[in-house]
Amino acid sequence: MLLRDILYKVPIRSVNGSTETEIIDIQIDSRRVTKGSLFVAVRGAAADGHAFIETAISNGAVAIVGENESGTNSNVVYVQVEHSAHAAGIMAHNFYGQPSESLKLVGVTGTNGKTTVATLLFKLFGALGHKCGLLSTVENRIGDDIIEATHTTPDAVSLNQLLRRMLDEGCGFVFMEVSSHAVRQGRIAGLSFAGGLFTNITHDHLDYHKTFDEYIRVKKMFFDSLPSSAFAISNADDKRGTVMLQNTHAKRHLYSLRTLADFKGKIVENSLGGLVMSINDQEVHFRMIGEFNAYNLLVVYGAATCLGEDKQEVLRCLSMLTGAEGRFDYSVSPKERVIAIVDYAHTPDALLNVLTTIQKLKKGFEQVITVVGCGGDRDKTKRPVMADVACEHSDRVIFTSDNPRSEDPAQIIRDMEEGLPAAARRKYISIVDRREAIKTAISLAGKDDIILIAGKGHEKYQDIKGVKSHFDDKEIVQDMFGLLDK
Numbered sequence: 001m002l003l004r005d006i007l008y009k010v011p012i013r014s015v016n017g018s019t020e021t022e023i024i025d026i027q028i029d030s031r032r033v034t035k036g037s038l039f040v041a042v043r044g045a046a047a048d049g050h051a052f053i054e055t056a057i058s059n060g061a062v063a064i065v066g067e068n069e070s071g072t073n074s075n076v077v078y079v080q081v082e083h084s085a086h087a088a089g090i091m092a093h094n095f096y097g098q099p100s101e102s103l104k105l106v107g108v109t110g111t112n113g114k115t116t117v118a119t120l121l122f123k124l125f126g127a128l129g130h131k132c133g134l135l136s137t138v139e140n141r142i143g144d145d146i147i148e149a150t151h152t153t154p155d156a157v158s159l160n161q162l163l164r165r166m167l168d169e170g171c172g173f174v175f176m177e178v179s180s181h182a183v184r185q186g187r188i189a190g191l192s193f194a195g196g197l198f199t200n201i202t203h204d205h206l207d208y209h210k211t212f213d214e215y216i217r218v219k220k221m222f223f224d225s226l227p228s229s230a231f232a233i234s235n236a237d238d239k240r241g242t243v244m245l246q247n248t249h250a251k252r253h254l255y256s257l258r259t260l261a262d263f264k265g266k267i268v269e270n271s272l273g274g275l276v277m278s279i280n281d282q283e284v285h286f287r288m289i290g291e292f293n294a295y296n297l298l299v300v301y302g303a304a305t306c307l308g309e310d311k312q313e314v315l316r317c318l319s320m321l322t323g324a325e326g327r328f329d330y331s332v333s334p335k336e337r338v339i340a341i342v343d344y345a346h347t348p349d350a351l352l353n354v355l356t357t358i359q360k361l362k363k364g365f366e367q368v369i370t371v372v373g374c375g376g377d378r379d380k381t382k383r384p385v386m387a388d389v390a391c392e393h394s395d396r397v398i399f400t401s402d403n404p405r406s407e408d409p410a411q412i413i414r415d416m417e418e419g420l421p422a423a424a425r426r427k428y429i430s431i432v433d434r435r436e437a438i439k440t441a442i443s444l445a446g447k448d449d450i451i452l453i454a455g456k457g458h459e460k461y462q463d464i465k466g467v468k469s470h471f472d473d474k475e476i477v478q479d480m481f482g483l484l485d486k
Contacts, residue, residue: 003063003077006038006094009190010079010087016070017077021062026095026157028088035060040088043067044185049084065091089156089189099163100192103133103171106303107178107188109222110199110235112350113296114177117197119324120300121175127317128309133166135159135176137344138324138458142166153182156189163191173307180218188222195306196226197299198234198244202349216240226250231306233299236261253306255298257291263302267294272330272339272361284315288323290357296323326457328354329474333481338445340477344457346375346402348385351454355393358450367449369441370394373416373434374455376407376463380415387416391424394452396444399430400437402455403463434462435476442480453477 004019006026024036030052033039039056041049041064050066057064063077065087070078081087093100108117115137122134122141134141140149140162147162153176154162166174178196182188201219223232224247232250235241237258245252255263268283269276275286277294279301286297297318304314330341341358345351351372358368370390374383390397399416401409413430420428431437441451453473456462462471478484 001095003038003079006091007079008090008094010090011082013080013082014070015077015079017063017074019077019079021077023063023095026088026092027056027061028155028157030056030059030061033059033061035062037061038063038065038091040064040084040091041066041068042085042088083186085156086186086189089160089186089191091190092156092160093190096160096164098190098192099160099167100174100190102167103163104173104194104307105163105191106173106175106195106197106307107193107222108175108197108199109178109180109183109219110197111202111347112345112353113199113292114179115344116293116296116323116327117199117299118175118177120296120318120321121173121303123321124300124304124314124317125173125175125309127321128304128313130172131170133163133171133174133176135162135174136324137177138326142169142171153177153179153187156187159187159191178222180215183222184218193226193230195231195233195303196223196248196250197303198223198232198238198241199295199299200235200238200349201240202347216243220244220247223248223250231303233263233302233306235295235299237295251306253302255295255302257294257298263298263305265294265298267291270294270357270360279315280311282311282315284319286319287321289328289361290353291360292353292357293323293328324458326459326474328357329457331474331477331481331483333442334483336445336447336449338442338447338449338451338481340442340451340453340481342453342457342473342477344459345454346456348382348389351386351389352393354452354454355389358452359393362450363448367395367446368393368452369396369398369444369449370452370454371398371400371434371437371441372452372454373400373402373409374412375402376405376409376412378405383412383415384417384419387420387428388424390454391420391427394427396441397428398437398441399428401432401434401462401464403459404465405463406465409464434471434473438473438476439480442477451477 003021033056039061065079140147228249230250233253236254236256254261266278461468
């Protein structure tokens with residue numbers, strides 16, 4: 001493809017060289033550049049791509065796009081842009097033939113629930129007879145084919161490459177999580193969305209966004225960018241739900257369990273047997289559990305309706321679906337009937353939602369034992385809040401490692417303990433080794449007790465000092481319960 005066609009709609013400051021240059025691929029990693037590549041120098045949190053321009057040229061790049069002034073190599077075309085990360089999204093979209101224009105692409109954003117909502121939509125539309133794509137924290141899917149996910153939202157080049165592949169393989173719908181990082185870093189720039197969904201917004205990612213107001217602003221940017229042809233569905237019960245839709249050009253809809261809304265739900269029954277809900281006056285039994293899943297089911301119903309699907313058929317198919325792996329994923333020990341729940345809850349609000357659901361499921365005096373840690377190299381301010389939530393809503397708590405990454409796991413636990421009231425201090429113990437923490441929780445549990453293992457959910461690894469080793473919370477639980485085939 002010619003460079004001039006790749007630059008369509010990119011805000012350009014200057015060009016040094018011919019835009020008639022033929023480009024064979026686009027790269028934002030200089031190590032992947034080969035002869036004929038276009039290299040986009042993107043400023044990241046850990047590294048600045050402009051520092052690798054010469055490496056890209058020596059590897060064969062014939063064109064460079066960046067924010068600095070043009071270089072001096074006469075054999076290479078230099079394009080100066082205002083924001084190279086944003087430009088990378090538009091250029092990748094152009095290079096791969098603008099795939100999102102031919103797909104019904106729906107983005108899901110919010111602090112909690114993104115993975116479940118995107119996964120439910122993927123499963124629902126599959127059950128309705130459509131071939132779909134999924135881009136999520138847990139996995140990327142093209143129909144039945146699974147592609148490992150490394151980020152909540154892939155980089156712009158990988159994202160458009162995947163969308164192109166989804167289109168080529170016959171997908172009509174794609175459901176994707178849209179992280180705040182992806183919005184801020186321009187990874188979704190240039191994409192054409194058919195719809196946007198907002199779940200909720202709570203304390204998270206302040207290590208990156210610095211302030212909660214900035215976090216909200218970035219989330220809102222996604223809805224501000226939606227076209228008038230799209231729909232936007234927001235949670236009326238979240239105090240910032242209507243704010244998200246203030247400036248959108250999309251058709252606005254609200255969903256709620258507590259107030260009048262386009263998609264109105266009411267919980268009739270909530271137990272380990274599932275949810276009985278009324279949705280727009282239609283009562284349905286769902287296999288999923290908890291108030292947070294009631295919200296997830298509501299927004300999925302709303303999205304399917306906005307996408308033109310039959311309401312009764314949507315409810316019928318939804319009633320048979322389960323959620324995403326590692327989201328309220330429970331096992332029961334054969335003898336003592338101890339319930340162990342593995343959940344990805346890694347924010348204070350998500351942890352509170354899960355523990356509140358567990359408290360509502362209790363039939364009597366069952367003990368709630370929570371195993372929880374906090375990730376290293378991430379927002380430190382939520383650590384004591386997570387600890388406080390766990391202690392307040394559990395009978396026993398074990399603080400342990402999550403993914404400590406480059407940090408000392410013992411120090412992360414000390415950060416969690418900081419400021420805990422005396423009553424909370426009597427409830428917890430600290431065990432740095434996560435496997436031992438899980439085993440201890442199971443050994444402490446009596447008949448019918450409930451164990452929550454929070455923070456890692458679907459993850460099959462633990463990241464310690466840059467080394468990822470196999471680690472699966474659910475696998476450990478099922479091994480301890482004697483449920484694994486030897």
